[in-house]
Amino acid sequence: MKPKARHLILDLLQAADGEALSARDAVTACALFGISANNARVALARLSADGLIEAAERGSYALSARAHELADDVATWRTAEQRVRPWSGSWIAVHCGALGRSDRKAMRNRDRALGMLGFREFERGLYLRPDNIERDLDAVRKRLYRLGLEREASVFLVSGLEPARDARVRRLWDGRALNRQYQRLQKQLETWLRQCDRLDPQTAAREVFLVGGQAIRQIVYDPWLPDPLVDAQARRACVDTVRRFDRVGHQLWRRLYETTTGAPGPWAGAARMADTLNA
Template identity: 60%
Template sequence: MKLNARHLILDVMLASDAHVLSAREAILACRTFDISENSVRVALVRLSAEGLIEGAGRGSYRLATAARDLAGDIATWRQAEQRLRPWQKDWLVVFSAGLGRSDRTALNRRERALQMLGFRELDKGLHVRPNNIEKDVDAVRKRLHSLGLESDASVFSANDWAPAREKEMLKLWDIEALTRQYESVQIQLRAWMARASDLDPEVAARECFLLGGQAIRHVIFDPLLPEPLVNAKDRQAFVQTVREFDQLGHSIWRKLYDINE
């Protein structure tokens, strides 16, 4: 898989607990993926000019305000299930039909925010999900706004849907595919962890970064559906496996940095 310096630097920063990266660490990380030092330095300058990263001391960078809200939300993936509460059979609704679609940047942010919170489109501009996340609707609204949903969008809860409509709503998620994903990702990650110690340090760092990134993305975009729509134990086992893989990945990268001191 070919990565560019820009995306790799941002991904490594997002993976870091403090969202801070030294130029040396950026160069080493990119070298692991055959990206030249010159490309890294050009990417750092451009990311800084775009306001996505900023200086954090001599030779170090951190995510800037423009990227920090998204980073903060992504960083909470390990505790995602703590946001769940019992489902009372009501639904969260986002109505955005009145918002423009010509601004591609705003549209992409809107769609990303809705996807990250597990919303699905029922009708044009009408997105729904079970009301089982966050402590109340206001918390959901604030989180959607922080992720990029425009403040003009209406966010509310609703019940008393016609039975036929609710039946449509329940089909918006492919539950069987989601359950297969929980199982397949676990099998893949555990098989890799079983052989990780036999790999060359740079190979291990490269492979765990790619595999871990894909797995964490699955967690971030998991719709966190309530029971009985999904088996919560299957999801918990999946998330726990990703946590263990992430811890191993951090250990592998720390050792690689130490080797190259």
């Protein structure tokens, strides 16, 4: 599976942890996936025109301030477990009933913000999730707005639902399916890690990027539900494995770049922000 040049470049810029990416490095990375140098340069030009990247110095690019906001949030997947709190049974609600539906870009941003924080639609225009993330409601509200939810949306707490309605809310998420995903993903990554030493450097770099990108996207969009809605211990074990896979990815990419160019690698590893940006 060959990624699009613009997606690959955005992901590499996120993985660079604030460092610039030279056009030469972009071409080198794209070539690894069978993407021509011309396509790589066209992707750089279009990303710049779209305001997602900007010139850092002659021949080098960095994420724009607009793209950085989302990239910084995506990067917090490594520490997301630290933002999970014990659950008292209350729910965080977002009411979008008064928001327009004609602006497709606004709707994409809204859906992305709600999806990244694990909200599900309970009734038309009313989205809910357990009140077990971030330090308080205001932190959740600010994060939603930062990710693209319109500030006209109401964000508030709901508690004291009657048993039947509370049970309906809990069924918005398929906890058993999530548990199976955690176990399946952890097994897939551990299997790859056991055999990656037998792969040639270029194949290993390609696979760790693609497999790791899919794994990170799953964590970024995980709803981070509390027990007993999911098996939090299985999720923790899965995330630990994804972190280890990510570290290996950084090492493989850095080693490949240094072997290919003889210079220290300015970027490395598997990261996924392109799908999140709807680029």
